[in-house]
Amino acid sequence: MKIRKMLRIVGILGFVWQLSTIWGTVGAHEDTTIHKFEGVDRNDSMSRVERVERTKQVTVVSIPGLSFLELRPDQLSALPHFEHITQFGAVGAMNIRTTNRSMRDVYASLGAGEPAVGIVEALTFEARESRHGVRVSELMNRYTGQLGGGQTSLLEENSLIVPELAMLKRLNKEQAYGVGAMGDLLKTYGVHRSVLGSSDLGRGMHLEQKQLRRYAPLMLMDSNGFVDKGTLGDDAAMAVVDRPGGMSTDYAHLTSLWKNRQQLSISVIELGDLYRLYSERAHYDQDRFNELKGLVLRDMDQWLGQLLEGMKPGTDSLWMFSPEVNAEAAKSKLYLSPLLHYTASGSGGILVSESTRRLGIVTSQDFTSTLLNEFKIPVPNGLIGIPLAASGMSHALDELVRDQSSIQMIYRSRPSLLYPFATFEMIVLLISLIYALWIKRRGRKEVVPAQGVLRILLLSLLTAPAVMLILGWIAVPATTQFGINGAIIMLVVSLVAGSLILAFILTAYSETTAMIWLGVGTAAIIVLDTCTGAYAMKYSVLGYDPMIGARYYGIGNEYMGVLIGALVLGITAALQRRYAARGTRASRTAALAACAAFLLVTVCLTAPSLGANAGGALSAAVAFGVAGVQCFAGERWRELRLGRASALLAALLALGVGALWLLNSADSPAAFARESHVGRAFHALRAGQFDQIGHLIVRKLRMNVHLLRASVWSKVLITSLFVMAVLVLRPRGRLRVWQHKNPYWMYGFSANMIGAIAALLLNDSGIVAAATMIVFVAVPLLLLRLGELAVEQGA
Template identity: 60%
Template sequence: MKLKMTGYFVGIFLFLLELSTSAYGFEAQNERSIHKTMPDKQVTIISISGLSFMELKSEQLDVLPHLRQMIEQGAIGAMNIRTANRTMRDVYVSMGAGEPTVGLTDLQAFEADEMWQGTLIPKLRERYIGRNVGDNSLQLNPDSLIVPDIARLLKVNAKKAYGPGMLGDFLKAYGIQRTVIASGEESHISSVDGDKVRRYSPLMLMDSNGFVDKGVLGRGVLTAAVDRPFGVTTDYAEMLALLGKREPSSVYLIEFADLYRLYADKEHYPEARFQELKTQILLEMDQWFGQWMSAMKDQESLWLFSPEVHNEAARGKMYLAPLVHYTRMSQGGLLVSESTRRPGVVTMQDFTSTLMDECHIPLPAGLSGLPLSTSLKANALGDLQQELSSIQMIYRSRPLLLYPFVTCEMVVLLVSLFYVMWVRSGRFPWRRTVRTLLYALLVAPAVMLILGLITVPLTKVLGIDNSILLLIGLFIGGSLLLSAALERRSLFTSMIWLAYGTAGIIMMDACIGSPAMKYAVLGYDPMIGARYYGIGNEYMGVMIGALVLGVTAALQRRGRPVLRGLGPVAAFLLVTVCLAAPSLGANAGGALSAAVAFGVAGVHCFAGDRWRELRLGRGAALLTALLALGFGALWLLNSADSPAAAARESHVGRAFHALRAGQFDQIGYLIERKLRMNVHLLRASAWSKVLITSLFVMAVLVLRPRGRLRVWKAENPYWMYGFSANMIGAIAALLLNDSGIVAAATMIIFVAVPMLLLRLQELETTLKTAEE
């Protein structure tokens, strides 16, 4: 009866939680002006390679009035353009595919009447592809652009859901003309000068046959200029003239490369001359913007983005690139994406989906990007710049704080193991220091999370560099102070407070929109697109491990399960369902891992003696049932029929859509991607070393002295059940998450450290007994 009442309570709580978060989603939606378009939409996309947010600072925009107008009256966002190789060719191909895709260094686009290595481009393509493949009418069009080596690009990306050319195929199918005008060359000579050719922008609008309807590349829009980098500059007047006559339904991609060429040639210039040229280039582009914006019609849409930030921005860890949308009807604000749920931060896949939405093209199933919308906001650029400073500060803090901490974890674990195994004489000197350091490993994630709350104000007041130093000092000091306070109390009391407190802080933060996790060093990483919302794998492992430890420590201290597990079961259910809830982020692997860890802990603690020895058959049946329950919770909360998913769909919900539509190839690709990521992290991530170190420490403690495990089971049975549940949960997290190494490492710490503390307590008890 009590268990049933617990279920009702949890159900009501979650229903109210979903309503509150769903209401937030509806409210935000009403505040946005969704980009709906009129028929015969004309879209112009301006790509400025080398542009970053460094060029959009207020003092710079003071001399760029038209760019300022575009930003203030339009909508601005920071776009994640990270790809596997961090090159603009990958960005262009990825935008054309609607998903992260790999480009090729020597793959270029050409005008139909050009030659390459003595061969006409149509003939070169015919050599590779054959005569009867593709659109023959386009092959004969002298204005078209051709990627002759398209077959090699498609072969490299054969396992993608749609692959290169997806965007171009849909634009072509819906009768929308595609035109690319690009000035990316580093030479005004013929395209035979191969080392100077940079023809990557057409890869965004080409179809899967390697064709773009119309285009002008390189020499057609370049003019010789001896005083400019590489002796060339963009012919802005010619670019404007080429845009004069447009089809009623068309997408134009305009690439300006003067800024890129300047940074590529920077080493030859003194700083004063470099800044003079940079200002001149930006002014020329700004004048062109003004001419084009004044000629725009009501149905026209203008986008501006950067496919690659320049080297100075990259060195400063400013990897997010500007994305601006402008129409004559714009009112100013931030670009908003449901893919990131973070105003102002968007993905390049969102941009692709938005272009298709603007052209009234139904989005195909399986695209990860979602159409962008605009949240009306005054001073949007200023607020976004402040947000980017905080993101930049956290990104730069990681190698200075997180990586040394991971190394410290391994050192403390090994030193503590040596201490409890081999120190045998005297009064165990430094034991309080060792115990304090072990507690510090457990409190550190909570301290990192709490510090996320002060990241933004710190950055505003102190700037990035000073904030990093203060953040590191506060982390070290806060962790040691909390650890020293816990060390003075009894082991089980300390574990209960620490574990419940850690799990509670993470859960509370997630339920109110993750204001701390957004800026925590162990939290999200928008720079690389690791995760934008919900509970990430790092804190998922911490929360599950801490909650299991806290519950079993409380049961162990009381000596029997109080209220037959009413409170623990309610906590387990609440955390599992919240990990599955779409409005809180829907961490699918986390929900399944929680179902396994909590289920095993619950069975051990409350199901009676018969289930405490899980033999192979019974254990397999239990794990299967727990995974089925976890999957069922994900399905109920994230499927299309769920009210929660209808209000705010997550990436898990989109995966269920693909499953229901029978797109098993996409599910298979998703699983393969997760496995590849785990294999990569196993070799490259420092967390894999933490996991291995923890397993080694645990193995030594169990095997030496012989029979120790049997003694612990007799004296601390509930805590041993918690250790077992966390071990099995860590294995589940490792197998069920795309960065499972991280989740398993953060979870297993809540086994290795308590085992060391338990052994240390035994040694102290033995010493006291001997003295008496």
């Protein structure tokens, strides 16, 4: 098919993309479906309240600055109550990544049940406090008009108010639910909400002179900006001249307030001493800083002991987390926050989430749904988090810390591997193109040595993804044995050496044979790993990224592009070798074998327990369908004209959507065994939540536009397209010659190109998938051209 005819198909795919957005929006890292928040039916809310746990009391202790560095065995030995909670409670690592990596974003996100943005101005005050000479309740009424008609006097003195609510809502107007969603549900079901303590810097000062850090109430406030009760100011702290900021949390007063909580309640207690210490980090030498940190942690530990003694079996539930890890942890790339759950009757274990399907790794949205579930409040379809569960495991914290080290190593190694690799890809492609244009004017002696080196380098671009996946199997033991820095060095060396060695071995074969081994072998490794638990992909630099929540399970967009591109290349190369040897088209047996491979991979991408990549499944249906039709259909289908291409693409996407529906609907055995984010999207669709489609389309466009500007993969995609265009258009008529001489090569190239366009349009981060897929067109084209030039020069 000619390039200009391929470009006409872009418009068709763009239209179909809008129709398929419902299914293609879900990837697992941010690749999550956003449904409309259905809220609660107020007409029967009272009857539902009767089903809520009437005696449940949930306490959430928030410690800004806490990280896994403070939960190491050498630290816990001096903190017996922290240690008790980790031994007899459930432990987890929560993704708290937000736009600004700040605790105000985290609190707002927990309250909204989805990623939200907090602002410095959105501070919380007690109703009795005054700001700029105006009582806060009056200020709230001025901004919102919610307290008119004398209602200001009805507020309790210790009610909490967020006066700048309008600014916060305006900043989050793109959100599906809006801030305060969890507070609204708790309020509707009669759960009393209170917030105690803050991370304010400065005590005894006038309110305007303090550096206020009062964001915890954003977690429990309702959509009107109110929390039932709280103590945030000087009453929650006491003056201590030798502590950070000259103040310390008044633990005795917090305990007294906590003991007087209501029967059905949730209390958030923020302990700000560790945050205040790190805020003044530059003023201390290391010894004094360590001394103060030990004192702060021991004070917290003693207070936790009092809290544990006051907990009642069966009704009290304690959660502990950090809304912002400290600077040391962030510098080490330990961005996941500790999340601990303890009940008086509980036993040790590890937190698990169906959102991540990975022991110990959970999302902040899961935490929101879990807090609602504590009171038996039904989680609305609009909330994407899934209530957490605990899995029994001895030494759960030790296992989690070891896993954290491996995740940390992979995260830190990406800048040392992926960015240089992408740059290497672009350089090799451009140098090879220049050489292919320059070689025509040179003689045989100058051709052979340089071409051999270029062939190895080009082949290494195709072997590298498989090597990256294989290295995932050795990442964990390497981290354990050599430490993080040593493991990173080992990964870099192994990737370079492994890719070049495999490429050198493949140079002993013809281009066609090399492409068969590369394509089929790479696809087989990816499918095998996916079907056996995706262990290698979990620890591959081209795989998951729990630190930023890019994906937790299934096949990510990087390897989705590799899988589709490699399989199409391998199968069409095999058919081309048969055609070159016998001069005949593909037999029925070959057609059946190829179609079976295409079907197997499509099912793998579609199944909720395997690939779980909706956009990938649709992209595979397009690429494999085009390849199958061109390779095995009649002559009139080999050149896809506009009308014929439109009908074919519509049919392929319909088949892809049908497969997604069958494997992810509620009645499917596969979905029954393990529902994925794709299945939850179908549930929202069946519930008639169509008003979010426009929001989803806008989100897709913004994500791809952002990646087009910021991602290195966009540059790889553009470079590959440029190389392909030059090879096809210069000199004129080459494309027609290749179509006649190497028909199956060209069928594969056109299928992968159309598949890359589909991946670009059908995925949130389609740039990445398109870039990894299009390399399986650009590199073989260059190898094909270099081989022809070598023959022309008599090499």
